[in-house]
Amino acid sequence: MAQVYDKFVVDVKVKRDSIITAVQNDSNSRFLDVYLKDNGLPIDLAGHEVRIYCRKPEDGGEIYNNGVITEAANGRCQFPLTDQTLAKVGYVEVQIMIYYQNVQILQTMEFKIHVVKSLFSKNAVQSSNEYGALVVLYQTYTKPMI
Numbered sequence: 001m002a003q004v005y006d007k008f009v010v011d012v013k014v015k016r017d018s019i020i021t022a023v024q025n026d027s028n029s030r031f032l033d034v035y036l037k038d039n040g041l042p043i044d045l046a047g048h049e050v051r052i053y054c055r056k057p058e059d060g061g062e063i064y065n066n067g068v069i070t071e072a073a074n075g076r077c078q079f080p081l082t083d084q085t086l087a088k089v090g091y092v093e094v095q096i097m098i099y100y101q102n103v104q105i106l107q108t109m110e111f112k113i114h115v116v117k118s119l120f121s122k123n124a125v126q127s128s129n130e131y132g133a134l135v136v137l138y139q140t141y142t143k144p145m146i
Contacts, residue, residue: 057090
């Protein structure tokens with residue numbers, strides 16, 4: 001299955017200006033591959049948990065999911081960009097939170113994911129009517145009899 005990983009460094013003391021871009025309605029294919037740092041040094045995530053909090057554009061809906069620590073000593077972790085994260089076009093506000101013994105101990109500065117409109121709309125396809133069987137029946141019964 002095709003998967004795309006946006007690799008980037010998040011320093012907990014620095015506001016991140018660059019923006020990640022993703023396409024609306026992508027599903028099970030986009031991931032954030034994050035290196036968490038403090039003043040340029042890796043944050044050791046051994047014994048910790050990481051979670052991602054997102055606020056969607058327009059309706060302000062919230063996403064709060066667990067991440068996976070992939071290299072604890074290097075502060076590396078990954079987060080899937082879920083269907084709900086990519087449901088609305090616009091700028092998703094994001095923070096990563098580090099937990100120790102199920103208590104939040106550290107948050108990153110906010111960064112953004114720019115969700116761009118997909119030309120292919122799942123909603124339009126799902127909500128349209130399709131009468132393929134009726135078309136075939138009509139064509140069958142309107143043929144001239146010989």
